[in-house]
Amino acid sequence: MWVKFKLEQSDKDIIFLPLSMMGMYPNRVFVCFGGKTVNAVVKYSEFFDLSINSTYEDPGIIGISIGLRNKLLVPEMITYRICVERNAISIGPVIGLLLGNNIYRYSPRHMEKYSDRFGIYDKVGGLIYAFSPRTVNWKKRIAFGLYYDNLSHSWDYGYFPLPEVIYRRDFHSNSNDIKRLIKETGGRLFNSCRFTKFEMYKYMNKNEELRDFLPPTQLTQDFGQIISFIDKHVRVILKPIDLSRGRGILIIEKDGYNYKVTDYRMVLPVVTTYRINELREFFNQNNSLFNKYLLQQFLSLATIDGCPFDIRVVMQKRADRIWRCSGIECRVSKNGSHLTNISRGGYALSFDKAIQRSFGEQATTFYEGIVLFCRKFCNYMDKSGEHFSEFGIDVAIDVNQNLWLIEANVFPSFKGFKKIDLQSYFNIRYAPFLYALSLTKYGDCEELT
Incomplete structure (x- = not known):
C-alpha cells in the first residue's frame, strides 16, 4: 500500500488511521521506519483513508503526530509504502x-x-x-x-x-x-567488497571451469621475474591491481634484443626502446612497478579497422534477485593505442556493429556464450561470502575467437551506453534501486519485473 502523511499537532507519539480500520489493531503499535522503532498510540479519524488498492499516484492518507515524526525522523512530504501487521506498522523503504x-x-x-x-x-x-x-x-x-x-x-x-x-x-x-x-x-x-585485480584472479583461478578464460598472470616481484615472463610471452601488460579506467598501464614488447615500452602513466603515452641493461635501469628508477602491479600476457585482440576492441558486459540483479545481462557495449581504441578505455580516447560501439565489422558475422554467434560465461562468473562471485548486485565485466575476443576475462569491476562506468543505447543506460541506472526494494518487506517481484 502507498501512503502520504498529514502532520498532526501533538508532541505525543501518535499515528492516526482511518475509521474503517478501527478495532483491527490494539491501542498501541510499533511504528518502524528504517532503523527506528517507536511504540505509538493509535487513534482513528474520518479524515484519513487507506486502501489496498492505493498507488503511488493515488496514495492513502494517514496522520502522524509531530512528536512521532521527530522521533522517527520521517520527511513527511514523501510518498511511502506501508506494511501493516497486527502489532506493527512499517513505513519505507529506507x-x-x-x-x-x-x-x-x-x-x-x-x-x-x-x-x-x-x-x-x-x-x-x-x-x-x-x-x-x-x-x-x-x-x-x-x-x-x-x-x-x-x-x-x-x-x-x-x-x-x-x-x-x-x-x-x-x-x-x-x-x-x-x-x-x-x-x-x-x-x-x-556491493559489499571490491576485489583488487589480483584478488579477483586468485579467486577465479580456483574455479576449474572459469580459470581457462584467464590470461597468464603474476604479481610483480623483481626484475628477473619480469624478464622471464617477457621472454616467455613476448608481449606483456603491467597494470596496477587497484586502479581502473586504463590508469597506470605499461605495455612491453620484446623484439630481438630490444624491449619496446609504451608507458601510459602520463596523459600522452611515452614510447621508448631499451636494451636489457637500460630496461633494468628503467625499473630501478620506477620501483613502484614492483609494488601492487600485475604482470599479464598481452592478448592479441580482435580489431575494428586495425584498432583493438574489448567488451563491457553489465550484469545486475533486479527484483527477482537473479543475475541478468543489462547491456553490452564494445570499446574500440583510438588509432595507435593499445587501450580501449573511453577515458583514454576510445569510443563506444554497439555489440552488433562491432562483431559485424570485426568478424563479418552476426552478434548472436558470440552473444550467448559471453552472457553464459558472465552469469557463471557472477554466480561464482556470490559464493565468495560477499554481497554483490552488479558487475561491469570486461571480456575480449582474440584474433582466434577465444574468449578472455580481462577484469571485473563492482563500481563500473556506463558512459558508453549513454551514447549508443540510452534506454539500456537508464535500465542500468535503475536496477540497483529495484534490487534494493526487493530486499525489503515492501518488494513485490511481479510488480517490479
Missing part, C-alpha cells in the same frame, strides 16, 4: 547510498549526478538518502546526509534513521564501519 569519507564534497550539486537514477521512483518510493560512515551516530542509530525529494527533483540535508538496505558507492571506507553497517542491515549492504 534505502541508503553509502558514499566515501570526503564529506566536504557532498552537496546538493554533487548529488545531481545520481538524479537520473530516479526515473523509476514511482515503483520504489520511500526515503532514499546518501550518507558517509563519518556522518553516522552509532549510539542514536542515525546518519546525517542528503535525501532525494521527488517532487522538487532536488537533494536536501537532514538527519535520518539508519537505512534498512544500503547500496555501496565508495570503497575507501574503514572496514570496521562497513562490517558494522552490514550487521545493522542484517546483511543487506550490497
Whole structure:
C-alpha cells in the first residue's frame, strides 16, 4: 500500500488511521521506519483513508503526530509504502547510498549526478538518502546526509534513521564501519567488497571451469621475474591491481634484443626502446612497478579497422534477485593505442556493429556464450561470502575467437551506453534501486519485473 502523511499537532507519539480500520489493531503499535522503532498510540479519524488498492499516484492518507515524526525522523512530504501487521506498522523503504569519507564534497550539486537514477521512483518510493560512515551516530542509530525529494527533483540535508538496505558507492571506507553497517542491515549492504585485480584472479583461478578464460598472470616481484615472463610471452601488460579506467598501464614488447615500452602513466603515452641493461635501469628508477602491479600476457585482440576492441558486459540483479545481462557495449581504441578505455580516447560501439565489422558475422554467434560465461562468473562471485548486485565485466575476443576475462569491476562506468543505447543506460541506472526494494518487506517481484 502507498501512503502520504498529514502532520498532526501533538508532541505525543501518535499515528492516526482511518475509521474503517478501527478495532483491527490494539491501542498501541510499533511504528518502524528504517532503523527506528517507536511504540505509538493509535487513534482513528474520518479524515484519513487507506486502501489496498492505493498507488503511488493515488496514495492513502494517514496522520502522524509531530512528536512521532521527530522521533522517527520521517520527511513527511514523501510518498511511502506501508506494511501493516497486527502489532506493527512499517513505513519505507529506507534505502541508503553509502558514499566515501570526503564529506566536504557532498552537496546538493554533487548529488545531481545520481538524479537520473530516479526515473523509476514511482515503483520504489520511500526515503532514499546518501550518507558517509563519518556522518553516522552509532549510539542514536542515525546518519546525517542528503535525501532525494521527488517532487522538487532536488537533494536536501537532514538527519535520518539508519537505512534498512544500503547500496555501496565508495570503497575507501574503514572496514570496521562497513562490517558494522552490514550487521545493522542484517546483511543487506550490497556491493559489499571490491576485489583488487589480483584478488579477483586468485579467486577465479580456483574455479576449474572459469580459470581457462584467464590470461597468464603474476604479481610483480623483481626484475628477473619480469624478464622471464617477457621472454616467455613476448608481449606483456603491467597494470596496477587497484586502479581502473586504463590508469597506470605499461605495455612491453620484446623484439630481438630490444624491449619496446609504451608507458601510459602520463596523459600522452611515452614510447621508448631499451636494451636489457637500460630496461633494468628503467625499473630501478620506477620501483613502484614492483609494488601492487600485475604482470599479464598481452592478448592479441580482435580489431575494428586495425584498432583493438574489448567488451563491457553489465550484469545486475533486479527484483527477482537473479543475475541478468543489462547491456553490452564494445570499446574500440583510438588509432595507435593499445587501450580501449573511453577515458583514454576510445569510443563506444554497439555489440552488433562491432562483431559485424570485426568478424563479418552476426552478434548472436558470440552473444550467448559471453552472457553464459558472465552469469557463471557472477554466480561464482556470490559464493565468495560477499554481497554483490552488479558487475561491469570486461571480456575480449582474440584474433582466434577465444574468449578472455580481462577484469571485473563492482563500481563500473556506463558512459558508453549513454551514447549508443540510452534506454539500456537508464535500465542500468535503475536496477540497483529495484534490487534494493526487493530486499525489503515492501518488494513485490511481479510488480517490479
